[in-house]
Amino acid sequence: MTSNSGLNDGYVYREQIEAGAGRSALAYLTDTYRHSSEAEWRARFLRGEVQLDGVTATGDEVLRARQVLCWHRPPWQEGETPDSFELVHEDETLLAVIKPGGLPTIPSGGFLKNTLLSFVRKRWPEASALHRLGRATSGLVLFSRTREAAARLSRDWREGSVEKRYRALSEGLATQEHYEIRAPIGLVPHPLLGTVHGATPQGKASSSSARVLERRAGQTLFEVHIHTGARADPHPPGVHRPPARRRPAVRRGGLPREHSPGLPGDGGYLLHAETLAFTHPLTGERLRLHAPPPPGLRTSEG
Structure with missing residues (x-):
């Protein structure tokens, strides 16, 4: 829908x-x-x-x-977006949902009502997003329902104890099975927004690793593990793109580009937040949540 x-x-x-x-x-x-x-x-x-x-x-x-x-x-007409999400975890302090590609996580880029946060708050008015995914990115988003849960999980995110794994489809065939990506992340110039986060020598240290899941005709499917990031809101692997013959993540599928030179979250790429693992702020239990990848990011074996 x-x-x-x-x-x-x-x-x-x-x-x-x-x-x-x-x-x-x-x-x-x-x-x-x-x-x-x-x-x-x-x-x-x-x-x-x-x-x-x-x-x-x-x-x-x-x-x-x-x-x-x-x-x-003044009031404006927002673009069309999906209006549904899948609930994967709910308790008195936390929610975890699967965001569809094409739906912004929070208000930004011309979207105010048509956001995941807005739709989630219709059922849980107290919910606050603990991180965000780009508009075209699908997958797991975690919400807090109490200030205490938000504070503890934000600290865990800063300290690197939250495990984040993505799937990404990259253009070109990878020449090796595993890559360590160490590009620093910081603010870089953007002709429309002034600055956005991107790879820059002046940025803060960041670390990701990419493992080949499958090679296709001119493409490589990766699992990307985000180890550390430059922001409390963890940087997406769209910034740390897995290298395949030094070419960027493929821009196919998803939403059509509506801006030139483009805005953060614009569509055209295939990226999915597949796994989140973290310590529950109330019980201390280690939770591991999974969002099945969409068809374009599944391996041939499923």
């Missing part, structure tokens, strides 16, 4: 000024949020959508540190 429920309720994007002090409000928004042009931001000021410290702004205001700048985005 897919969801396309008309206009959403709009959203208020709010931030406190820090590095933008001394610049005009228009210049700051134009340079910081490059998904929109200067003309588009100017039109928003003219429509009265932008406020500075609770007062409608013109765009000419010189920003000061600690001021609060808000854009009241």
Whole structure:
């Protein structure tokens, strides 16, 4: 099933000024949020959508540190997404579900209502996502139902005690059976968003390993084990791509690309979060959860 429920309720994007002090409000928004042009931001000021410290702004205001700048985005039509998920674990502190490819985990990239978080909260209003998957990525997502569970599992994630295994289809035939990937992860320039996370020599140390599951006609199916990451929200293997003749993960299947040069989470790749293993924050039991891979990521033996 897919969801396309008309206009959403709009959203208020709010931030406190820090590095933008001394610049005009228009210049700051134009340079910081490059998904929109200067003309588009100017039109928003003219429509009265932008406020500075609770007062409608013109765009000419010189920003000061600690001021609060808000854009009241009007309701908009979101893109179609799947509207269902599969529950694999439920107790009084945790939920684990299987996210379908094409559904954003949390609000981002033009999606507000059509997200996994929104659909999960219809049944469990207290749920909070402990990590996220890219929109086109399928597989396991873990939710906390209490603050205590969130705090303990976030600590375990930072300390590397949560096991994360993915399946990924890569373009080209792997020349060896196993790869250790050590590319540091940090912020890199993006022409639409300013910066996104990617491989960069200036990033923080990260470690993944990739094991060949199967070679196909011009493609390699990998199991990817994420050991450590640069963020509390663990980096996806779309950043650490398993090498196959030094070519990137294949961009086939999934959702069509709608942006150029593209946004994080855009479709076109085959990636699946297959396994999560962690210590239960209440019982101390070691849990190991599994999400069967979709057809395009299964081996020929099933």
